[in-house]
Amino acid sequence: MSLDPLGSLDAGLVGAARWFVDGLRSAGLSVVVTSSRRSFAQQATLYASRYSNPYPVARPGTSKHERGLAFDVAISPRQYEAWAGAQWERLGGRWGGRFRQYDGVHFEAPWG
Numbered sequence: 853m854s855l856d857p858l859g860s861l862d863a864g865l866v867g868a869a870r871w872f873v874d875g876l877r878s879a880g881l882s883v884v885v886t887s888s889r890r891s892f893a894q895q896a897t898l899y900a901s902r903y904s905n906p907y908p909v910a911r912p913g914t915s916k917h918e919r920g921l922a923f924d925v926a927i928s929p930r931q932y933e934a935w936a937g938a939q940w941e942r943l944g945g946r947w948g949g950r951f952r953q954y955d956g957v958h959f960e961a962p963w964g
Contacts, residue, residue, distance in 0.1 A: 860889040862920040865961045869923055872940060872959070876925075881932055886957065887924040890917040907955050908948075922960035933957070
């Protein structure tokens with residue numbers, strides 16, 4: 853993974869994503885960006901192993917990650933995932949913990 857995984861996101865999302873992650877860290881949380889833009893092949897590989905993944909995985913060709921419109925972050929302590937999700941939603945984004953089978957690590961743009 854690059855030193856700035858958020859840099860691979862769509863230009864309209866990258867600034868907000870960086871600001872958000874920096875804010876979580878400033879709040880004292882441990883935050884690791886675990887995924888951002890994925891290629892079709894990377895999404896296909898992840899989808900093939902979806903049954904061993906603790907989080908939902910979109911079919912290749914349907915994931916906002918493939919378009920650079922989503923990123924995943926591991927937040928610790930984990931009980932702050934919902935709080936972080938609410939903060940992202942206050943910024944106008946969509947949080948995976950709210951809109952589909954629980955995916956509390958998933959944050960995405962409201963468009964696309």
